[in-house]
Every structure is written in C-alpha cells, then in structure tokens.
Amino acid sequence: MHFERYDRIVEYYPSQWPLIVPGYLPILNAMLDVLQARGVLARDILDLGCGPGSATVAIAAACDPGCHVTLVDGSPGMLRAAELVAQRNVREAILGDFTLPDVRERVFGADRYDLVLASFALHHIPDHDKQQAIEAAAASLVRGGLLILADEIATDRPAGWDVVERVRARAIANHLGAGRIHPGFWALETSLSAELHLPFSPARIDDLTSWMARAGLAVGCPLVHFGAALLLGVKR
Numbered sequence: 633m634h635f636e637r638y639d640r641i642v643e644y645y646p647s648q649w650p651l652i653v654p655g656y657l658p659i660l661n662a663m664l665d666v667l668q669a670r671g672v673l674a675r676d677i678l679d680l681g682c683g684p685g686s687a688t689v690a691i692a693a694a695c696d697p698g699c700h701v702t703l704v705d706g707s708p709g710m711l712r713a714a715e716l717v718a719q720r721n722v723r724e725a726i727l728g729d730f731t732l733p734d735v736r737e738r739v740f741g742a743d744r745y746d747l748v749l750a751s752f753a754l755h756h757i758p759d760h761d762k763q764q765a766i767e768a769a770a771a772s773l774v775r776g777g778l779l780i781l782a783d784e785i786a787t788d789r790p791a792g793w794d795v796v797e798r799v800r801a802r803a804i805a806n807h808l809g810a811g812r813i814h815p816g817f818w819a820l821e822t823s824l825s826a827e828l829h830l831p832f833s834p835a836r837i838d839d840l841t842s843w844m845a846r847a848g849l850a851v852g853c854p855l856v857h858f859g860a861a862l863l864l865g866v867k868r
C-alpha cells in the first residue's frame with residue numbers, strides 16, 4: 633500500500649477532515665467522553681494509523697501525564713506531525729504498513745498496552761487484514777484494557793436509497809459553497825491520480841463487532857453517525 637495521498641494533505645488534515653466526514657468530530661469527542669466515564673487514566677497507548685495524532689490529542693485529557701504512546705503510520709509526513717504533537721510522551725514512532733509482518737512484529741506483543749486506538753485507519757485495507765489487525769490489537773491489550781475502534785462503515789441502502797451518501801454529499805457541498813473547505817486541500821484531493829487512490833473498503837458494524845468478540849473482547853457500539861461508527865472492546 634502506498635501512502636502518498638495522506639502525505640500530500642498533512643497540513644490540511646486536522647482542519648479539513650471534520651468537514652468531509654460528518655461523524656469524525658462527534659466520534660473523536662465521544663472517545664474522550666468514554667474514557668472519562670471509564671475513570672481510568674491510560675498509561676500505555678497504541679495509536680494505529682495515527683495520522684497527525686488526532687485521536688491521541690482528542691483523548692489526551694484522559695491519559696496519565698506520564699503516559700507513553702506508540703505511533704504507527706505508513707505516511708512519513710503524518711507520522712512526523714504526530715510525533716510533534718505527542719512530543720515527550722512518544723515511546724516509539726513506527727513508520728510502515730501495519731498489515732506487513734515486520735511492522736506487525738514491532739507494533740504488537742502480549743500485554744503491551746492498556747489502550748489501543750484504531751481511529752479511521754482500517755477502512756483502506758481488506759476485511760481479512762482488518763480482522764488480523766483487530767486480533768493483534770486485542771492480544772496486545774492487558775486484561776481490562778480497551779480497544780477504541782472508530783471508522784467508516786458500510787451503510788445500508790433501504791429500498792436502494794443511498795441516504796448516508798446523500799447526506800454526506802450535501803454536507804460537503806454546503807461546506808464548499810460557504811468557502812469552509814480550503815481550496816488547496818480540495819485541489820490536492822480532486823487531482824489525485826488513479827494510482828494514488830486508496831481502496832475504500834469499510835466493513836459492516838456487525839462484522840467489526842463479531843471480529844472483536846472473537847478476539848476475546850466484550851464489545852459495544854455507543855455511536856453511529858452517518859457512515860461512521862465508534863466501537864469499544866474491553867479485553868476479558
């Protein structure tokens with residue numbers, strides 16, 4: 633898998649992603665709500681497909697000030713941006729594709745983390761790779777540890793009605809019309825050549841739930857927002 637698409641948009645990502653994915657900010661905010669309701673400060677964190685560290689930043693208030701985060705991303709620019717925001721709390725910043733065995737070996741390991749974040753990071757990879765990543769994440773959690781999986785999800789089309797796609801397209805059109813979407817970002821995203829496109833392969837919520845449960849996690853899905861979902865898995 634190549635990551636140039638994400639490398640190109642690092643500087644725009646934090647301000648622009650919430651405008652093109654309507655569920656993104658509500659779900660990031662909900663991650664913090666969930667962790668604060670849980671009442672346990674996270675100490676050893678894995679941020680898988682960290683991008684510019686957005687999920688780590690979103691939950692920072694629910695982490696121990698001395699916590700350590702392992703950052704993983706295939707895009708060098710994204711990883712650098714995440715390192716800059718997480719600074720002294722970075723345990724390791726790992727550049728590479730987490731579906732590949734050598735990267736998996738560095739990232740995962742028994743009882744390594746009390747919190748794993750996989751935030752909008754699995755929807756480009758095939759389902760069997762998603763399942764493998766979920767299994768590896770679950771195996772890397774300590775007992776009682778939490779997997780927070782947020783992502784794009786496959787949506788239903790009642791009677792062929794693509795309601796989610798239409799709602800999302802209208803939201804983007806409104807942001808474009810109001811000048812909220814940065815022209816530089818839009819030019820980069822719309823000029824992406826065919827070979828730089830990444831597959832869009834969201835899974836169904838019931839498949840994600842089932843893979844998490846089979847990996848030994850007690851699963852809940854507290855939030856679904858127009859094509860994006862937040863799933864929680866607690867290691868039994």
Ligand SMILES: C[S@@+](CC[C@H](N)C(=O)[O-])C[C@H]1O[C@@H](n2cnc3c(N)ncnc32)[C@H](O)[C@@H]1O
Pocket residue numbers: 633635638649680681682683684685686687704705706707710728729730731750751752753754756757
């Ligand atoms: C939509 S962004 C999500 C970033 C961040 N986690 C967030 O919540 O905003 C997806 C990120 O996952 C990374 N990514 C996707 N698949 C990956 C893989 N197989 N290995 C490593 N990084 C991956 C991309 O490079 C990109 O930075």
